[in-house]
């Protein structure tokens with residue numbers, strides 16, 4: 001990681017109150033302006049690692065550095081508003097229109113409502129949506145449209161960091177591929193530091209400049225580029241996880 005920028009998880013562990021070990025001594029970095037894909041099977045600690053960044057989860061040990069600063073010293077509310085967060089269901093507010101969903105955080109941060117709405121319209125265009133949907137409610141959108149609004153909403157406060165938790169998991173494969181391609185296009189223009197959680201190794205390879213593969217029990221199996229993991233899997237777990245992904249792709 002150049003000059004300590006981006007995000008660095010340093011020897012972080014998390015055991016929940018019921019004794020579940022979710023993350024076990026993980027060290028990994030998300031480089032600035034790049035996409036880190038966190039991949040692993042269900043329950044391997046991906047969401048827990050992601051939520052350590054915006055302090056929705058506090059590690060039992062270890063630290064998370066953002067731009068070289070320990071995030072435990074940061075105000076959680078300010079921190080969350082400064083980080084874009086995209087969830088599987090879009091995370092949209094059901095009682096607000098598309099435009100107001102996108103404009104909410106900037107208004108909370110002090111942007112005038114009129115200006116926030118003008119910017120929201122520009123963002124709709126950036127994520128590939130027609131302006132005509134601006135007054136609809138989330139329930140009046142398709143799953144793919146909801147995800148695009150979710151991305152626009154996360155970008156509205158112009159964050160340096162975008163956290164994406166299985167954002168495209170709930171849509172069909174064709175819409176999913178469109179959304180992935182749009183994200184690649186958008187990222188080539190905006191260059192955010194993205195942490196992208198997925199259980200799908202093919203998606204991780206497609207979107208991640210770097211891929212961190214977790215194993216059950218929340219330990220890091222391997223981190224590297226897609227090429228590095230494919231050509232030099234660290235062990236049989238990594239090799240079989242990758243092979244399962246390839247098999248699924250061939251079958252589809």
Ligand SMILES: Nc1ncnc2c1ncn2[C@@H]1O[C@H](COP(=O)(O)OP(=O)(O)OP(=O)(O)O)[C@@H](O)[C@H]1O
Nearest residue numbers: 016018020022041042043044045046047048049199
């Ligand atoms: N609040 C909680 N209390 C107790 N255990 C939890 C809590 N949140 C998560 N866990 C457990 O911690 C482990 C890791 O969960 P986490 O959600 O981080 O995994 P994940 O890799 O994101 O899984 P998935 O792909 O299914 O979302 C799991 O065993 C989960 O059941």
